[in-house]
Amino acid sequence: MIKRFLYSQKVAPYVFVLPFVLVFAIFWVYPLLSSFQMSFQQITLGQDSSFVGLDNYSKLLTDTVFLKAVVNSAVYMVLTLVILIPFPMLFAVLINNRLMWGREFFKSSFFFPALTSVVVAGTIFRLMFGEMEGSLINSVLGLxxxxxxxxxxxxxxxxxALLSLATWRWTGVNMLYFLSGLKSIPDDYYEAASIDGASSFQKFTRITMPLLKPVTIYVLTISIYAGLAMFIESMMLWNGNNSPKNIGLTIVGYLYRQGIEKNNLGYAAAVGIVLLLITMIINLTQLAFTGLFKKED
Known part of the structure; x- marks a missing residue:
C-alpha cells in the first residue's frame, strides 16, 4: 500500500518537492518569522524579553550610525553595479570571439579569484593597501x-580598496554568466548582420545586448543583493568591524555589531528586517522596470 502510494504519479511530484519545501520552511521561513517577531521586542541573552512595539524601528530612523551604514551599503552597491556588469559583459564578448587566442587561459585566470577565500583575499588586500611605504600600492605610487x-x-x-577587492573577486564569475548567455545566441544572427553590412558595434547593441537581457537581469539581481549584503570583505579589510569613523561599516556589519557585539538581538532583528525590505524593494523595482513581470504578447 505504501509502495503504491509513493509510486503514484499524483503523489511522486510532491515527494520530490518535499525536501526543498522542508529546507525552505525550516531554514528561511521560520527564521524570517522569528526575526520579524524579535524586531518588536527588547531581547538580551540571559534575560527575559519584553515587547516594545515599534520602538526598534523608530530608533533606526534617528540612528546616525545605522544611516551611515545604509549610505555605505547603497554607494557600494551602485558602484559595484557600474563596474561588475558592463566590464564582465565586455570581457565575455571578447573572449567569445573566434579570433581570440588563449580563451581557456583567460577564462580560468578571471575565474580563479572567486575560488580564493574572502578571508584570505581581504587580508591580502589589507596588506596591499596598507599605509606603510612598503605596502604594494604605496610602493607603486612611490615610483x-x-x-x-x-x-x-x-x-x-x-x-x-573595497571596490578593488570586489572587482578582483567577482569579475570572472559575472563574465562566465555572460559567456553562458553568449553560447545560446545562434551564429546565424551575426552572419546575417554581416551580410547586411552591420558593424561590430551594431552587432553588439542590436543583437548581443538584447539577447543577453535575461542573463543581465539575473546578474543585476544577484549583484544588488551581494552589494547590500556585503560584510566579510569590509571586516577583513579593516581587520574588524570598527573602521575609522565607520567608513567601511555596512548594514550587515551594523547588524553584527548590535546582535553579536552588543547583545541587542531585538534591535539587530529590526536592522535585518529593514535590510530585507530595502533589498526586496530595489530588486522588485528593477525587475518591474526591466519588464520581467510584463505579459508577452
Whole structure:
C-alpha cells in the first residue's frame, strides 16, 4: 500500500518537492518569522524579553550610525553595479570571439579569484593597501614620486580598496554568466548582420545586448543583493568591524555589531528586517522596470 502510494504519479511530484519545501520552511521561513517577531521586542541573552512595539524601528530612523551604514551599503552597491556588469559583459564578448587566442587561459585566470577565500583575499588586500611605504600600492605610487596614502583611513580611498577587492573577486564569475548567455545566441544572427553590412558595434547593441537581457537581469539581481549584503570583505579589510569613523561599516556589519557585539538581538532583528525590505524593494523595482513581470504578447 505504501509502495503504491509513493509510486503514484499524483503523489511522486510532491515527494520530490518535499525536501526543498522542508529546507525552505525550516531554514528561511521560520527564521524570517522569528526575526520579524524579535524586531518588536527588547531581547538580551540571559534575560527575559519584553515587547516594545515599534520602538526598534523608530530608533533606526534617528540612528546616525545605522544611516551611515545604509549610505555605505547603497554607494557600494551602485558602484559595484557600474563596474561588475558592463566590464564582465565586455570581457565575455571578447573572449567569445573566434579570433581570440588563449580563451581557456583567460577564462580560468578571471575565474580563479572567486575560488580564493574572502578571508584570505581581504587580508591580502589589507596588506596591499596598507599605509606603510612598503605596502604594494604605496610602493607603486612611490615610483611616480607620490606620497604614501592612508587608503583605509579615508572614505574615498577606503571605497577604492573595497571596490578593488570586489572587482578582483567577482569579475570572472559575472563574465562566465555572460559567456553562458553568449553560447545560446545562434551564429546565424551575426552572419546575417554581416551580410547586411552591420558593424561590430551594431552587432553588439542590436543583437548581443538584447539577447543577453535575461542573463543581465539575473546578474543585476544577484549583484544588488551581494552589494547590500556585503560584510566579510569590509571586516577583513579593516581587520574588524570598527573602521575609522565607520567608513567601511555596512548594514550587515551594523547588524553584527548590535546582535553579536552588543547583545541587542531585538534591535539587530529590526536592522535585518529593514535590510530585507530595502533589498526586496530595489530588486522588485528593477525587475518591474526591466519588464520581467510584463505579459508577452
Amino acid at each position: 611616480f614620486g607620490l606620497e604614501p596614502v592612508k587608503f583605509l583611513k579615508g572614505q574615498t580611498t577606503g571605497f577604492i
